[in-house]
Amino acid sequence: MMRFNKDDLVEMLRYPRSHGSPMEKEFIAVYIDSVPGMNVDGFGNRYIKVGKSDTAFLSHIDTVHTYAESTQRQDVLVNDGFAFKDIHACELKDESGVCLLPYDEHIRGRVAVLKVKHGVESNDDEELSAFVSACDKMLLKEKLDGIDFVDW
Amino acid sequence: MYTDKSELLKSMTLAGCKAIGGRYVEDGGYCDGKDGDYRFDSIKDISKPHPFVTGKALGGDDTAGVWLMLNLLSDDVPGLYVFFRNEEHGCHGSRHMASHDPGLFKGIRKAVAFDRKGYADVITTQSGRRTCSDEFASELAGQLGDYKPSSLGVLCDSASLTSLVPECTNLSIGYANAHQPGESLDLDFVEDLYHRLKKVDWESLPVAKERKIKKSLFRRWE
Numbered sequence: 001m002m003r004f005n006k007d008d009l010v011e012m013l014r015y016p017r018s019h020g021s022p023m024e025k026e027f028i029a030v031y032i033d034s035v036p037g038m039n040v041d042g043f044g045n046r047y048i049k050v051g052k053s054d055t056a057f058l059s060h061i062d063t064v065h066t067y068a069e070s071t072q073r074q075d076v077l078v079n080d081g082f083a084f085k086d087i088h089a090c091e092l093k094d095e096s097g098v099c100l101l102p103y104d105e106h107i108r109g110r111v112a113v114l115k116v117k118h119g120v121e122s123n124d125d126e127e128l129s130a131f132v133s134a135c136d137k138m139l140l141k142e143k144l145d146g147i148d149f150v151d152w
Numbered sequence: 153m154y155t156d157k158s159e160l161l162k163s164m165t166l167a168g169c170k171a172i173g174g175r176y177v178e179d180g181g182y183c184d185g186k187d188g189d190y191r192f193d194s195i196k197d198i199s200k201p202h203p204f205v206t207g208k209a210l211g212g213d214d215t216a217g218v219w220l221m222l223n224l225l226s227d228d229v230p231g232l233y234v235f236f237r238n239e240e241h242g243c244h245g246s247r248h249m250a251s252h253d254p255g256l257f258k259g260i261r262k263a264v265a266f267d268r269k270g271y272a273d274v275i276t277t278q279s280g281r282r283t284c285s286d287e288f289a290s291e292l293a294g295q296l297g298d299y300k301p302s303s304l305g306v307l308c309d310s311a312s313l314t315s316l317v318p319e320c321t322n323l324s325i326g327y328a329n330a331h332q333p334g335e336s337l338d339l340d341f342v343e344d345l346y347h348r349l350k351k352v353d354w355e356s357l358p359v360a361k362e363r364k365i366k367k368s369l370f371r372r373w374e
Contacts, residue, residue: 003226006339009219013211013337019238031218032235035225043248044237047256051230055354056257056317058246058265058309059217060239064209064331076210081340085210085333 001035013083014073019062021070028061212327212337214239217266220325223346231354232260236309239267246309250316257316261359262288265310265322269330271341272298275305275322283311283320287360292321295352296345299324318359 326341
């Protein structure tokens with residue numbers, strides 16, 4: 001049986017897997033049922049015994065994605081060893097605001113990151129440019145010293 | 153570390169103003185910047201799906217757990233490997249297996265779920281209910297290194313097995329902000345955890361909870 005590396009893990013993350021969704025079925029076929037000797041119970045749980053042991057290892061196949069999200073693969077970003085769903089495709093509305101995203105090296109530094117959208121009354125591209133420019137300013141870690149990362 | 157959310161939000165707003173060279177306007181909580189106003193009020197909703205972010209969760213919960221188990225399988229680490237279905241709606245798969253196929257867990261005395269956020273938790277309590285002993289958790293944490301017992305567990309599949317398996321826990325696997333935009337997974341940590349898991353002497357872990365139950369019953373019979 002093959003060993004899976006980090007690239008494989010990223011590829012596995014590309015499957016949004018609402019219970020019973022097409023992507024979950026494909027994921028099971030590719031990664032779980034391909035294991036020789038894998039069993040399935042009446043609910044669809046997969047299990048396999050290896051050797052003699054008094055230990056069970058458990059994980060779950062489904063994810064919290066909606067069924068609609070789970071009909072095609074998602075884009076996954078990898079930055080500084082962290083994987084994220086591709087959130088760069090910001091859906092810019094016509095209001096200003098801030099979103100907080102744990103991101104990049106700031107997670108390691110336990111620092112919260114602000115992303116700012118400046119409300120610009122213009123077409124989408126200009127608005128996006130303004131947003132990215134503002135984000136760049138805000139993503140300078142040294143300017144965010146003193147802000148702790150909070151996991152809530 | 154901030155424990156009060158409003159305190160954090162104000163600090164972030166102040167820092168944001170400083171970063172762009174703007175002036176913080178107390179009344180209204182926004183920043184008067186040279187390029188216009190930066191309004192910070194919407195950060196009150198950051199713990200919910202945010203309008204600026206089209207995507208939702210990554211799915212590190214529980215893809216990392218599946219990946220870890222597949223690799224332990226590839227190394228032929230002895231054990232019963234279970235990949236449950238429909239956990240996110242209330243552990244339906246594990247509850248079904250516990251009630252319909254309890255015999256599958258005959259001889260199993262330790263159940264370890266790979267489904268906990270963060271980096272260091274060996275969960276001893278789920279939803280206020282004790283699921284494994286401190287002795288078991290401490291020994292497992294010690295063998296893993298940089299882990300510690302935690303009673304802050306919420307709910308995962310191992311909680312469905314407590315009537316069948318004496319020691320049921322859940323291990324941190326390196327994800328953060330699950331179930332929401334901004335979820336992340338520390339890939340390096342997951343890979344390192346895999347190597348640490350391979351070194352654990354699973355058979356040597358104590359099953360103290362079972363012993364306590366037996367002792368308690370014995371005392372009652374006396």
